[in-house]
Amino acid sequence: MLLLKLLVIPGFLLLISLAGKRWGPSVAGWLSGLPVVVGPILFFLAIEQGEVFAAQSATAALSAMFAMIAFCVTYAQVAQRAGWPWALTVSLLVWATAAVVLSVIPPSLVFSVIAAATALLAAPYLFPAVQPIVSGPAPKSDKLLLRMIAGALLTLAVTLLASTVGDRWSGLLAVFPVLGSVMAVFSQQTRGPAFTAALLRATATGMYSFAAFCLVLALTLPVMGLSGFGVGVAVSVATLGITKRLLAKPVSMPTTRSTISNE
Numbered sequence: 001m002l003l004l005k006l007l008v009i010p011g012f013l014l015l016i017s018l019a020g021k022r023w024g025p026s027v028a029g030w031l032s033g034l035p036v037v038v039g040p041i042l043f044f045l046a047i048e049q050g051e052v053f054a055a056q057s058a059t060a061a062l063s064a065m066f067a068m069i070a071f072c073v074t075y076a077q078v079a080q081r082a083g084w085p086w087a088l089t090v091s092l093l094v095w096a097t098a099a100v101v102l103s104v105i106p107p108s109l110v111f112s113v114i115a116a117a118t119a120l121l122a123a124p125y126l127f128p129a130v131q132p133i134v135s136g137p138a139p140k141s142d143k144l145l146l147r148m149i150a151g152a153l154l155t156l157a158v159t160l161l162a163s164t165v166g167d168r169w170s171g172l173l174a175v176f177p178v179l180g181s182v183m184a185v186f187s188q189q190t191r192g193p194a195f196t197a198a199l200l201r202a203t204a205t206g207m208y209s210f211a212a213f214c215l216v217l218a219l220t221l222p223v224m225g226l227s228g229f230g231v232g233v234a235v236s237v238a239t240l241g242i243t244k245r246l247l248a249k250p251v252s253m254p255t256t257r258s259t260i261s262n263e
Contacts, residue, residue, distance in 0.1 A: 010152045034206065035213040035236055041162055041174040042217060043229055051228075053167050055221035056107065060171025062214040063105075063112035067098035069119040069204050071177045073126045075184050076197040080128050084188045088181060099172045107168060109218055116211045123204040128197050179203075209240035 038061050046054035075091035105111065158178060162170040180203060187196040213236035220228030 010149070034240060035210050035232075037158075037176075037178050038174040038210065039213065039229070039233070041158070041170075043226075045162065045167075045170055046221065046226060046229075049167075049170075051221040051225050053170075055218050056167035057162075057171035057174065058214045058217035058221065059107060059109050059112050060102075060168045061174045062109075062171075062211060062218065063102050063115045064099060064172045064175035065116035065207060065211055065214075066119040067095045067102060067172070068175050068177055068180065069123050069207065070098050071095040071180055072184075072200040072204050073123065075180070076127050076200045079184070079188050079193040079196050084185045087188065088185055091184075092177075092181070095177060103168055103172060109215075112218075113215065116214075120204070120208060120211065124201070127201040127204070205243055206240060208243045209236045212236050212239040 042054050042058055042061070045057055071091045071094060074094040075087050078087040078090050102115070158173050158176045162173045165173065180200065183203075184196055184200060187199050213232045216232040216235045217228055220231055224231070
């Protein structure tokens with residue numbers, strides 16, 4: 001399992017990076033909405049702690065969509081005005097604040113659905129309106145390797161913590177912005193703030209798939225056991241396909257153009 005934890009996220013980061021190079025930030029961000037972090041974490045929890053524990057963690061993870069989208073919006077906004085250290089620090093503080101607030105609210109699947117739906121529906125109106133320039137030099141191979149290593153280390157840290165802090169915080173930590181942090185920082189360094197904002201906006205759109213996965217697990221794990229993961233993956237992939245249409249419907253807002261940063 002340790003090997004799986006160390007390989008899944010770097011492998012997916014590689015695929016996302018290649019997708020971003022080939023099709024641009026919208027497709028890369030959209031693909032990152034797949035539950036490639038929360039899925040393995042909840043699966044490990046189901047095996048080690050039981051299906052009911054994992055279902056309760058999935059309910060918490062669904063509500064944590066609010067914190068995750070808050071992270072994406074904050075990073076995208078701050079990145080237009082400051083470098084990645086500030087953008088990452090402020091956005092992680094926002095995520096942590098939202099997660100703490102969610103942790104003290106009595107657990108409820110209804111509340112989790114409302115929190116996730118509110119964030120998903122509001123997200124398109126909260127991102128900066130920018131037009132990224134996707135042409136230009138590709139990210140250097142060493143930066144790609146660094147982002148894969150960073151993704152592996154973050155995933156290992158989150159999964160180790162998630163198994164020791166109870167079902168509520170396990171679910172919240174499962175939605176820690178592992179992919180979001182790594183992709184946002186390296187995208188801002190190599191492609192600039194506009195590209196990063198477009199990437200994170202598409203990530204929020206792809207999170208409908210993530211939300212569907214968590215909802216299905218919360219409903220099916222206590223009844224179907226580990227078979228619920230198969231249903232969750234199927235629904236998640238189907239939802240991702242549906243949300244692809246949303247990428248072609250940007251919110252009508254004044255648009256600014258940004259150049260690539262080659263730091």
